[in-house]
Amino acid sequence: MVRIGAGTGALVRRVIAAHVPAARGALFAAAACLAACASLPGSGPSAHDIKESGAGVIRVVDVDDSVVKRLLERRADKLFSEVFETAPARGEIVRPGDVLEISVWEAPPTVLFSSGIPLATANQSGSSSGPPSSGTSSNVTNLPPQMVDVAGTVYVPFAGTLEVTGKGLPEIEADIARHLQGKANKPQVLVRRTANNTAYVTIVGEVANSTRMPLTPRGERLLDALAAAGGTKAPVDxxxxxxxxxxxxxxxxxxxxxxxxxxxxxxxxxxxVTALFQPLSFTALGATGKNEEVNFEAKGISLAQGLARAGSLLDTRSDARGVFIFRLESSAVVGLGETAATAAGGQVPVVYRVDLTDPRAFFLAQRFPVENKDILYVANAPAAQLQKFINLLVSTVYPIQGVVTLTK
Known part of the structure; x- marks a missing residue:
């Protein structure tokens, strides 16, 4: 331990006696200035500061039942069943680009297709998908496969050029048979689509394998498409x-x-069909258990859930009257009209305030929707600011008092 001599001690006591009162006066003056300017160290603005900012460009909105209803109405997604037609499954519809194979049966005595393959031979060779409805000695003629041209037509000998776009296979068969009536002897027709080049659904995005899925008369649905692509890479939620x-x-x-x-x-x-992985998140700041970016699922979460995921409010610091959600909104949502001051993109900076000292606010928090890129901020309580000032005062005065005691 270092001892101070009598002469030196007297000198130190005289210096401290001369300067400590002035130092204390300066300290209290500085403290008053800090209290007035709210310049003590902190994690953000106080609830009072945010409320005062509502008189300027930023709009401060107290959350009540009407505000929550308006936000929920805007957030509600339109259902697929409401915006897309749910037409019943149809048969195979032919479009330009499809490839058709046409088979014609003619009952004996054959007139037009006498060089065709006898029905029994055709069935044995598998060149025909099925027999006609009558006769066992008729001949079948398989025409070369044809791609439906850009005009939506195919050519059938003795029937001419026929429009097939938008028609089902039974309709095309009946159309060809009608054109052959009076030319062929009791003609019967079978049409098969050997290459489906148009009835496809494209599946892309966050799936195992992007693919094109052909549609069949069964009527494939949305989840069938996802299964055909190997499912999604990200979790369902x-x-x-x-x-x-x-x-x-x-x-x-x-x-x-x-x-x-x-x-x-x-x-x-x-x-x-596009599978989108959207890592939605909000940022928690201020007097919460965790100050960090918090991810949430695509279906969305409420303010109550968001507070819980952020570690809730800190008992020792938080102001339950000062729970704020910072967000850029469209002027129509907050009812400010076109004259409202807007940020980039034509949006209005809005701060929603929730007073959790009111028990009714917890029911509002259960319904208030958190949006992507929101900032959830909990202000410090005034008592916490006072405690900071006291700690600053004590940490400044006690060392000086210790020096004075040491020199006595």
Whole structure:
């Protein structure tokens, strides 16, 4: 231990006696300034500061039942069953690009197709998919496979060029037979689509294997398409399905499609199914148990769930009256009109305030929807700021008092 001599000790006492009162006065003056300017160290603005900012560009909205209803109405996704037609499954519909194989039977005595293969021979060789409805000695003629041209037509000898686009196979068969009436002897026709080049659904995105799935008369549905692509890479609760049909594009969470069979819609040729992995998240700041980015599932979460995932409010610091959600909203949602000050993209900076000292606020928190990129901020309580000031005061005064005691 270092001892201070009598002469030196007297000098130190005189210096401290001369300067400590001034130091204390300066300290209290600085403390008053800090309290007035709210410049003590902190994790963000106080509840009072945020409320005062509502008089400027930022809009501060107290959350009540009407606000929650308005947000839920805007957030509600349109269901696939509401926006897409659920037409019953149809037979094979022919379109340009499909390849057709046409077989014609003619009863004896044959007139046009006398060089055809006898029915028995055709059945044995497997060149015909089935016999005609009558006669066992008729001949079958298999025409060369034809691709439906861009005009949607095919050519059949003695029947001419026939329009086939948009027709089912039975309709095409009847059309050909009608054109051969009076030319062939009791003609019967069988049409097969040997190459389906148009009735496809494309599946892309976060799936095991992007693919094109052919549609059949069974009527494949949305989940059939996902299965054909090997399923999704990401968990079900984090995937959104987007269906593009013509100019219409709509999205719905995969979890909703699985839980509601009505959303497992029948697909149509040309549909594009995209599996989107959307890692939605919000950021928790301030007097919460964890200050971090928190991920949540595609179906969304409520404010109550968000607070729980952020570690809830800290008893020693938080102001239960100062729970805030910072978000950029469209002016229509908050009812501010076109004259409202907007940020980039034409959105309005809005702060939603929830007072958790009111028991009714917990029911609102159960319904208030958290959005992607939200900032959840919990302000420090005024008492916490006071405690910071006291700690600062004590940490400054006690060392000086210790020096004075040491020199006595």
């Amino acid at each position: 984090k995937v959104t399905l987007q269906v593009t049909r013509g100019a219409a594009v709509h999205s719905l969470t995969l979890d909703t499609v699985i839980r509601d069979p009505r959303q497992n819609i029948a697909l149509q040729p040309g549909d594009v």
